[in-house]
Amino acid sequence: MDIEYNYEIPMRDGARLRGDVFRPQGANGRKMGFILAITPYGKQKPFDPAELPVSRDFNPGFDGVVQSKYAPFEGSDPLYWTRQGFAYIIFDSRGSFASDGTHANFTAITDGYDGYDIVEHIATMPDSNGHVAMIGAKDGRTVAALRPPHLSGICLQDGYSDLYREIGFRGGIPHMNFMGLLDGLYRPQGNRSGAVGLDMVRMCQENPHYDEMWQLYTPKIENIQCPLYIISSLADNAIHTPGTIRGWMAAPSEMKFLELHPGDESVQYEGASGGTSWKITFPERTEITGSCKLHLNFAVGEGATDADVFVTVQKLDRDGNAVLFPFHTFVHEGQVAYGWLRASKRTLDHHPVEDEVAHTFTENDARALEPNKFVELDINIQPSATLFRKNESLVLAVQGHDFGTWSEQCQLPRGGAGLNTQASHIIALKGSFLEVPIIPSWIDRKV
Template sequence: MSDDQKVFVPSQPLKPGARYGVLSGFDPGTRTLPAGFQLAPPFRSLPVEVVLEKDVAVTLRDGVTIYVDVLRPAGTQKVPVIVAWSPYGKGQGSSPSVMGIFKLVGIDNGVVSGLEKFEGPDPAYWCAQGYAICNPDIRGVGDSDGDSVIWDRQEGRDCYDLIEWLAAQEWCNGKVAMSGTSYLAVSQWFTAAEQPPHLAAINPWEGVSDVYRDLVLRGGMPDTGFARQLQDNSYWGKGRKEDILAEAERSPLMSDLWENKIPRFERITVPAYVVASYSNTLHTAGTFRAWRRMASKEKWLRVHNSQEWPDYYDEANREELRRFFDRYLKGEDNGWEQTPRVQYSVLDLEGGDQVRVAADAFPPKDVTPTKYYLDGRSRALTTTAPTDEATAVYDVSSNPDEVSFITRFDKETVLVGYPKAHLWVEARGSDDMDLFVLVQKLDAYGTPLQQFTVPNQGALVQDLTERGASILRYKGSDGRLRVSLRHLDETLSTEAVPAHSFDRIEKLSPGEVVEVEIDLLPVGLAFHPGEQLRLVISGRSLLGTMMPAIREYTPANSGQHVIHTGGKHASYLQLPVQARRQGMAAQEGFAVELVSGPTAAGGVDDFELVFARRALALLKARIGRQGLMDLLAKDIEEGNAFLRERAKASAGKFTSGTTVLAVRGLKAAQFVHWLENSFSDENILLAGEPEHFVIAPNPDSTVTIVENLGPHVCRVVLPGFETAPSWASEVRNELLPESDHPFRRLGAMHLPDGTVVGRVLTQFGDTAEGFTANLTCYFPAACPEDILEQHRQHLAVEFRNWIVAAARALAPVAG
């Protein structure tokens, strides 16, 4: 059985050093932390009084004692509790190692209190919202008894016992949840599968769900660099710890040992709010796998466009999580069930990412798996299979040690879902192949496009991610397979996602051509006309290590790899292509079509838009400027307070997004001259965008604006546009050559009290047919992503309407 296959080595006690935090010492007892308490200078203060019960003993079913810290709101009201289960010390949140990680990725340590477990929920926030936090030292860790294990069903049983113990405490309302990223997400799969009666909800925020396939033997290859880092640097304790490296060497095929490290997804029935990304080369496959296979009827998925740590501690994301927990742990009727079951992102890799795109499923229902066939002669990817056979060959010890195939998109194309490579391959000079595949986005000129996933994009992170640390910089969707382990598991495989059994070895014979399927990480990727997709096939890891400072895997390759294409060996890349969306989404199989009647050009949506604009203009005119200000006074107060707080939290840092419009039939100088002359006409300015409530030119040449910034109604002052303000050097990365874009204007938006809450950079330059408008907005870096995205949309609507108005005004009069 699996316990007999386990290997253990001695643990070492946690001593003062890199992983030792302010509260790491063993010190049982109860104390009260007053409102305003600050654990150490870098961290945020507690907004409310918190009771800390430290090193409380909890006895598990087999007699083992573990120790937990409980932080809960002071008072007599019973509260729900959130568990952060991991081997990371319960006092490690304030350790130098965790503070260093935050600094590396660009998170201010001031966003947390230091009382949180690494990657876990922060008591400073949750206690203020009426929740307790439980930070355990799990079996074999810290001062807890027993031997520790790595991602195992044993952890599920242990956490079951802790949950039932917590639910029985006099301060608890009987409802328990789990939350956290990485290890703290993985433990939730195992715990929920044990079905503890008082577990009310889970929130796995990116985590592996199959130790064999995700951690130690991805694709059947013993790539154990991160497993070594995890084993050597996480399980500090008095007993023994599991030696997963020795286990991987002893048991390279699927066995009971590894089956015991796969959660029983069919038993996960608790409400779940799952968070994933496309870019986490450790966690992405596992998170989507668990999402697909878990049995919960009430489950939600959000796919973000960054990295798990900044995403987890983002204020807007935390507020959404609170609504989920409020619904299932407090019983609040807050409309949570109306939240889209899936919110996915579409990466643009050029500053135009879409986030929180709503859907009922992942992939969305309008996605069609589409085969792009490899052509070994032209090195192209085509939607029709080549009739002639051809090969593409590389020598694993030469440069280049890869082959690639490219397709160019002639229209807007969006991929959302699961890619896979279906290849016919041959090994020359070897009886096996370690194959690596990568799908990249290229711009129209063939340059690979990449995107950092963390706020820090400085020199050190540039260096770390040049050939590794792939969780910090997204370079595309990758997959891998040792060809001798190509046998598919028919039970687990689907048409979209192949899954291998990894239970048998099938070596290659000389001259033998075999068929393999390789799953790639899911994607959400947009391609604009002219942009290209490249499939790379190689005998080495194309992304390098997944984490900084870990050992890179050396493939077991020799000789030549041959990729067969066309004819009876029609290799292909299957891509999840989304149908082009026209106007509003319609229910599948349902449509309403205008057959006859109106004689004006356009469709029903066009007519509705005209009427809506007319109605809005009439209402704004009747209510008047002051009437609108009075009507929206409370909204403005709340919106300005939100922006003021976000600006303070951002400490002068801004994030940006750009919208580009291409114009035909009008030159840049004509439009800019028209716009400058129109800034004194309030009606023209208001007509630019429906959410312009007030745009009032002031006698001092400033402009007062009341409009939506994301979902918030705000009142800001625009002092006017300049060509070279004092802060121009801060936006130099977005500045285009002045020779091509001579009409450049910069403006800063501030609240009535002077707080700068936004900036605008507009750049206009002529083209052969007209001109381009490059419109960049800047908001405080701590603002939620949806504010930036919605303002990119706002700029598109606003300037499109003004450009149309300019064209009409400048058109020659007939007759």
């Protein structure tokens, strides 16, 4: 990329906002479309997940996507756009970092006028083809509501449509924890010398009801007419999801698209003593006969290089009570079926019976695990034959120690907790599944 730092654009009141321009290398004045981002978080501050507060089981779910060192927080990656033939330009918002201004307003609707002026200036630049699109999580709606003539569309990556209802006061209840994070971690707080930053906790304390002050942070979505491409996560319900969807529904644009993607759901339990389970209730009579197979996207936490995984398939009656099987290998309270696997011995072997999962278990094929690195586990669950009537349930239980209490008379070996320690076992639901052999009901009969 060819990079021009701190390009200045004058605003209508004389303040000068500064942005960094990224162009495809060797463009040599070729006219191109511009991708515009405006950020209160610092245009030259790369996105670094390590700077965010750590949450339990947090997995950003990048799936191997690598961002360049120029990618800002919530502002997209200029390297991607220049490779597509666009110019990318990102501005520090008024009163923050390199841009002029006496106040850092953190996406008030008045900041939309700055965005309007920036869009129209970019359209006149020598290498601009007159088309400007905005990207990011913050200012796109406030700018689009003012309808600058050369704004060709906006791509919103999350965001919100009502600061009071969606972030400050969910259901009217104040959420001071996140507002405090905005004050102390995310916002620049007037990084521009002499600029006054917002005190968002104080805003909530002094304005507990929706009033004129909060209206300053509610973009006029009903005025938006340009094309919209809006992206959000169904897993980000605590902040962005509701406002993203509401904003898409409220915008009257003729061309608008909404992409919602799930987050990576991380199920985690303590290796030596914990476990987890899932349940499915059958809407009709279902017979399962044969060997079930469990495929897990699995990892261990810090401090472990292997794991023993114990699995059972269980049955619940229509009232949710466990259905136990008497004299199940000398166990009076047995489950439907069992499965076991030491994760380092996961290498698969050919098996002449295709409905069975087989492993080599050879020393040469053993592969240790690395903490927080996911591997694929295939676990055979022993053959069984069980009838599930309408509204009865199957439960899949996975845990780090063997199941049930066997009778004192039973001399069969038990696994205990195996080699598991207190280090976590982590199951990513994406890519994990249970395969069950369902027998077709050839005869219509009432149960």
